[in-house]
Amino acid sequence: MTHDGLTAILLGLVEGITEFIPVSSTAHLLLTKMLMGLPDGFWDTFIVLIQMGAILAVVALYFNRLLHVALRLPSDPAARRFVASLAIALVPAFILGFGLHDVIKKVLFESPRLICWSLLIGGIVLWLLDHFRPAPVIDSSEKIPFVKSLLIGVSQCLALIPGVSRSGATIAGSLLLGVERRAAAEFSFFLAIPTMAGAFALDAWKSRHDIDMSHAGIIAIGFVVSFAAGLLAIKTFIDFLARHGFAVFAIWRILVGGGGLIWLYFFAHAAAG
Numbered sequence: 011m012t013h014d015g016l017t018a019i020l021l022g023l024v025e026g027i028t029e030f031i032p033v034s035s036t037a038h039l040l041l042t043k044m045l046m047g048l049p050d051g052f053w054d055t056f057i058v059l060i061q062m063g064a065i066l067a068v069v070a071l072y073f074n075r076l077l078h079v080a081l082r083l084p085s086d087p088a089a090r091r092f093v094a095s096l097a098i099a100l101v102p103a104f105i106l107g108f109g110l111h112d113v114i115k116k117v118l119f120e121s122p123r124l125i126c127w128s129l130l131i132g133g134i135v136l137w138l139l140d141h142f143r144p145a146p147v148i149d150s151s152e153k154i155p156f157v158k159s160l161l162i163g164v165s166q167c168l169a170l171i172p173g174v175s176r177s178g179a180t181i182a183g184s185l186l187l188g189v190e191r192r193a194a195a196e197f198s199f200f201l202a203i204p205t206m207a208g209a210f211a212l213d214a215w216k217s218r219h220d221i222d223m224s225h226a227g228i229i230a231i232g233f234v235v236s237f238a239a240g241l242l243a244i245k246t247f248i249d250f251l252a253r254h255g256f257a258v259f260a261i262w263r264i265l266v267g268g269g270g271l272i273w274l275y276f277f278a279h280a281a282a283g
Contacts (some may be wrong), residue, residue, distance in 0.1 A: 011018075012229050015231055016036050017046065017053075018228045018229070018231040018232040018235070019232070019235050020065065020229065021043075021053075021060065021232055022044075022057065022060055022234070022235025022236040023235055023237065024038050024042050024241050025039060025060050025061065025063070025064055025236045025240075026064055026067065026235060026236040026237065026239025026240040026241075027105060027239045027240075029061070029064040029202075029206075029236075030064070030067075030068070030177050031177065031243060031247050031259060031265055032043070032056040032091065032132070032164045032175045032178025032181060032182070032199075032208055032256065032259045032263075033175060033178070033266075034125075034132070034169075034172070034173050034174060034175035034263075035064075035175075036125075036130070036172045036173065036176070037125045037126075037128065037173040037266075038266075039173075040122075040125060040172060040278040041125065041266075041270065043057070044122065051209035052225060054217070055217040055221055056225070056228070057230060058098075058214055058217055059210075059214065059221075059229050059232070059233065060212040060229070060232040060233050060236040061206060061213075061236070062204070062236075063210070063212050063232070063234065063236030064235065064236050064237070064239075065202070065203060066237055067237050067239075067241045067243075068199050068203050068239075068240070068241075068242060068244065069203060069241030070237075071244050072199065072200070073266070076200075079092060079153055081200050086121045088151070088152060089152075091152075092151075095152075095154055095155075095156060095159040096159070096197075096200055096204070097154050098159045098163065099159040099162050099163035099166070099197075100163060100201070100208075101160070101163060102163040102164045102166065102167050103163060103167050103169075103170070103205055104205075104208060106167050106170060106206070107167075107170060107212070108212065110170065110204055110223065111186070111212060111216070113173075114170055114171075114283075120269065121172075122274055123244065123274055123275075124171070124172065124273065125172050125173040125267075126173070126266075126267045126268075126270035126271045126274065127173070127267065127271065128171055128172065128173025128267070129173045129263045129264075129266050129267030129270070130267030130268050131267075132173065132174055132175060132178055132185045132263050133259075133261070133262070133263030134260070134264065135158050135254065135258045136178060136180060136182065136256040136259055136260035136263065137184055137221060137257065137260035137261075137264075138211050139185055139256055140255040140256045140260065141150075142187060144185075144186065144188045145188070146185075146188055146189060146190035146193075146276065147188040148187075148188055148190060148193060149193055150193050151189075151193045151196040151197035151200060152230075154184070154189060154193075154254055158184075158187045160199065161183060161187060161283070162183045162184050164183070165180055165183025165207065166183070166201065167179075172245055176198075176202065176205070176206075177198050178196070178204070178259075180198040180201060181194045181195055181212060184198070191251050191252050191255070192248055192252045192279070195218075195247065195248050195251055195252075196248070197199065199244065225241065
């Protein structure tokens, strides 16, 4: 297999595994790209396009549940309320995401230090959540009140900062609002479908001039790997979170973020020189 093919597999694995666990797929993809010395342009577009594989992984795993909700919409107020709750949670990120897209991509995404600080601080927050959080009072993703849905949507906006983690921000916000772990993770995954689809559509449109069909095979490899890795990550994560909490993810974030900061502040200039 070519070097580009192996790179596509690696980036697809990173995207699929990290998209739905609270470690920030954006941070890991950008850091992987930097460490591998991949040029801007095509590989930036590649990272955008393979997100669709991860999105479809959620749809595939929850297809029956989503279909059941859709079929209940005409006759079941609870189903309509759940869809409305997701729609409310979407609003803050859609407004800020579209309004600040260029600033986020051109300024925030170009700062390795910001990414590492976000990983480190986010890890500390997750660790604290494991030890100090309200007792859960909501045991189903379909029972989250509208006001709390909006607040979860506000927490999702933190993920516009690279390194924060969309799933981490939404699950943490849910836990602080008294949502049970499994329900918080499920709501985060349901919310991911329209959120990521919207972000994908905007990024793909902005990057349309960098898309070259001669790279279709490489993109397909990354897409399939991202989809498969996403399926495995989602299946594993919900049970793991319910049993063990955030400790492993918190430690990983602290190690990666802290290690990255030590490198950037003390060794990067010497290595460059």
